Every structure is written in structure tokens, then in C-alpha cells.
Amino acid sequence: MNAVRKYVAAVMLWILALSPAAGYAAASFELAVSAKEVLRGGTITLSGTGAGNDAQVAVKIVSPARTTFYVDVLTATHGSYAKTLTIPSDPALAPYGTYTVIAGSGSASAQKTFAVVEKLGSGNENPGNENPGNENPGNNNPGNSNPGTTPANGSPIPSGAGKASGSVAQPELSQDGRYVIGADTMDAAIKQPGSSVTIELPAAALKNGTPLELPAVSFKSLGDNNRELILSAGDLKIQLPAGAIPASGDAQSKVRLTLNTSLTNDAQSQIDRSIRSDASYKSTGVVLSVNIQLLSGSTSSDIHNLGKPATVTIKLTPEQAAAISARTAGVYFLNGDQAEYAGGTVDGGVLTFKPKHFSTYAVLQYDKRFADLASHWSETAVRSLAAKHIVTGVDATHYEPSRSITRAEFATILMRAVDWKGEAPATAAGTAQPFKDVAAGQYYAEPVAMASALGILSGYDGVFRPNDKITREEAAVALVRAAKYFSLSGGSGASAGKTAFADQADISAWAIAAVEQASTQGLMQGDGKQFNPKSPVVRAEAAAMIDRLLPVATN
Structure with a gap:
């Protein structure tokens, strides 16, 4: 699984790094678009040849606003690939103008363009009164319902753009349809007491995907002053720790952030492709797309990975909260034709997750049912942990609830639970293996090393005994240590008070206190x-x- 994630991540980083200035394609790799012009609501087909059989072809479409309009990884059949797309009818999602298509496989790449127009054959990429020869559509753009054709880097940001009140900054809408905040305005907010600076965007910016731009030097200043940046728009809040977005002190560079929570046709199509092979998944309709670009001179580059994980919270509507089960819902990174679990909790109608990179995410419900758990006393717990991808079945339809679990297996699922909580210190990752009987490359090697480093699991005289069955007293010690370290106690188990077991004398001396705590904590x-x-x-x-062990979540 890790190998697949690393491969797909590498592919996505490659396509996100591509820009319209990419080099010319190798002669054998070709890209074609079915039309030079297309209407909103119409379709356009991207196709090509020259890729190897079953080769992966990365495709990216850049909008006139220089944001990512579409991204996918296609599989070539007999060297050919093709994809038909429907252009959204919503002007905010498909502004008029020129779109750049970039495709690549291996070291070869190619690019083409097409235009979304009001009338075919008009030769006018900005027709009618929507944007008549002017990047500012004036009264035809109330509240920026149409972001228009924002240039690659737009116009410079005036240093006093926007306004600051204490540590809260509000952007202003530029004439070419961007929200902007100037360096002086940001400095005024950064100099205020406190640990964070908040930028308040209008809620409409989330539906329209209207870009927010601010000077790159402001991010450097945030880092230098150890200030967290909070982006707030409607029911969305994104907390970016100091240093999460790397930026230089270049006074001419800008950072563009585009946030979108609209369930577009393309997003729905991507969800459908990602979950079509497993009926246990169900879409909730809640999505979030975040695109971050560094604009410098005439070039732009996407910032994909974050220097530090962000914290995202979304207040669900009453309808969404009622339809989403807190036990089975999770956040998934839409990665081409895959949905990669990204954690997340739903509690009190609020969704929270901590992404380490930004792209397109969707909230999905994963209600896995196993044939041998029907009416079993553990079915609810297994379904809850399967939805969090902490436990899995022995195959697609069986869990084998009565099978003994080894110390290696227990360490693995326990550390998955800790990772789901998102509280494992970064220094614990990559810890040297302390046990001589745990070979590198084993699926349990990393969780065993991390559990040992955190003092949750220990071995016996330098060995871990990974294949031994874990005993109940060993499990009690590990659970109590995990609960104490990560403040996880007080979960779904009720406190039972002090319990005196008839076989108390059989409990090892080193486990007596842990058994008592595990019992009283439920x-x-x-x-x-x-x-x-x-x-x-x-x-x-x-x-x-x-x-x-895990906290109780409520809708």
C-alpha cells in the first residue's frame, strides 16, 4: 500500500509541477483535443498516442485564471489514451477564455489549448458584456459570481489593499476578479498580540473558487513571527501553522490560494470513479478543493505538500449532519481513480481533518459489512474501526472474529488508531528498530518501532516476539499507556469502578496496575x-x- 501511495503521489507531484511553459514533447508522444472552441455544457475529448501499453498518462488542464481546472491519471490501451469531459454550465466554474491541456507519460509530455466561448466561431474568448475586452466585468460581476479571466500573475497587489482590524484581515476584490491583501495590511495584523492572523473571505468565494492573493513576503513574516494563518470563509476554517507554506522574501512574488466547496460535475465524476469498485463506500456530497500557487515574475508553480499539517474544520449544514454517520464517515483524498483515506472526525456537526498536502478531498462513508459478523457482539466496533481503516478483514467478506491476534498485529492496529487521532510526534516516525527479531520491511516494523519509542509497547530482553499471540494482560498495559500518552481515555467504554477478579493472583505483577486501570476506564x-x-x-x-479507547463522536 505504501508503495502505491508513493507512486501515485509521485505522479500527482509531477502533473502539478507541469506548467504551460513545459518543454516540447518527445516525437512519439502526442496529444490532441477534439475542438478549438467549446460551449459551456458541451463536451471536449482529449486523446493521444505514443504511451506504452497500460502506461499511466498524467493529464492536467489549467484554467484561464491559472488554477487547476481538471487533473487525472489515465491508463493507455495499446498505446492510446482518451478522455471526454463535460464543461460545467456554471460561469464561475468555467470562465470564458483559453484553457491549457498538459499530458505526460514518463519523460514525454505535450500540451494543447482550447477555448470556452459564448458562440462557436466567434473567435472571442471573452464575449458579450460578461467581460468585454476588460478583465473587470464591472456590474456584470456582482459579488464576483464570475471570476473572469484572471491573468497568470494578475496585476500587482497594492501594499494597502484590504483592511485589518486587530489580527483579522479582510481582502478587497480587485478589478480583475481576485481577492487581494497587501503587504502593509498583513504586517499590521501580524504585529498584533496573539499567536494567529485570520483572513476572512466572503462565503461566496468558496462556491465560485475565487482566488485569494497575498504577497509571499507576508508568509515569510508569518513564519518569522511564529504566527499561524487562519483562512475563514463561511462554514470553512483552515489553520496553517507558521511555516506550513514555504515562501521566500522576494517582494515581487505572490501566493494564490483557491478554495472551493462546490460539488461540481467533475468532482462528482472523480468520486464515482474512486468508489465504483467497492459498494461499501457512499458519497456524502461534501467536498473541498484547495489549490496553492507561488507566482513569481511570469512563472507559476503549484505548492502541493505542506511544511506542517494544516487543520481543516467544516461546519456541516443540518441536512449534511443528519445524513452523515459519525462512526463511518471519513475524509478521502481523490487521487485519480483512487480514494485515499486521510482521517478526519465528525463531532457535533463539525468535520475536522489534518491534511499534509492540499488537493481535492471528499467526505465518504465507508460501512464495511463482514458475513461472519452479522449479529456478532463486536460488529459495531469492527464497522467503526474498518471505517477508520484501523482494522481490515482477512478477505473481502470475512473478519474471523474468533481468531487470535499476534503482538505484531496488535501493535499495528493500535498505532493506526494513534495515527488516526493525529497526535503521534513527528520525532517518533522513522525511529530505529530496537528489537533484533523485527526485520526491516515487515508490515509491522514501523508501528512496532514507534510504539516502543513512545513507551506503549515493550519487548522481552531485546526481542519483541512479533508472532506470539498477545495476552490480555499485555494488551491491558499497552492500552493504558496509549490512553495516558494521547489522552484517549474516556471513550466509548464506561467506567466500571474498581473490580476484584477471582483470578487476580494470576495477573503478572507488572500488569496488575494496568489491568485495574483498563477495567475501571472501561x-x-x-x-x-x-x-x-x-x-x-x-x-x-x-x-x-x-x-x-477512541473518543465518542456525535453527529
């Missing part, structure tokens, strides 16, 4: 009389324990 239960400390933990029990 993380583990005996059979009513005995704890059975030396008995192996089965897969159903492991799921119940970890589900109790």
Missing part, C-alpha cells in the same frame, strides 16, 4: 468473574478494546 472487561490475564486476545476483542 477499556477491557472480564467474563464477569475472571480477567483471564494469560488468555490470548482474539480479533473481536481487539476491535472492541481499541474502539473503546
